Amino acid sequence: MDLLSITPNTTFLALKHPATGEDIGVTVELRSLESDEVKAVERMIKNKALKGGRNTVTAEKIDDNAAAILSAAIVSWSFSGDANLGGDKNPACNDANKRKLLSVPPIAKQIDQALGDETAFFASSANG
Template sequence: MDLLTLQPNTLTVDLKHPATGEPLGVTVELRSLESDEVKAVERGIKNRALKSGRNAVSAEKIDDNTTALLSAAIVSWTFSGDANLGGDKKPACTDANKRKLLAVPAIAKQIDLALGDEAAFFVSSASA
């Protein structure tokens, strides 16, 4: 196997209700935290932090940076059934809508957990 061809795939996650485990009717496609798109956001965050100097980090900024990284990892989504985002049953996968979705802590945690499973991004390529 040519190691230079080892690249992560996207991962599809069915979001679930935190209490019941029942599907919420939202499927999210995620790219790896190692993808070029997410790395570009991460580098931007680091560059801004380096330019601002010491002691310029707040808890709010850390939360905002986390949301930016999670948002960059979302490629697309599908809403079905009664699932909606503020009344919109077919919300566009825009940065603003990603932030709305990620403002729900239980959903942000599910996406964060899925992104932490690096092996899951390579499952289908291992069988190829």
């Protein structure tokens, strides 16, 4: 096996209602935290921090940086049934809407947990 061929794929996450565990009608396609797209956002955050000097970190900035990383990991989504984002049943998968989705803590937590499951990003490449 060529070790250089081991690269992550995307994976899909069906979002669940935090109280019932039932599907809420939204499926999110996620890219690995090791993907070039997510790494680029992480480098941008680090570069800003290095340029900012000392004592520029705030709780709000940390939260914003975490949201930026989660947002970069979202490739696409599909909404079905009654699921909507602020009344929009077919929201564009853009940065503003990703931030809206991630502003719901239980959803952001589900996405964060799915991103921590590294094997999920390699499952289909191991089979193929």
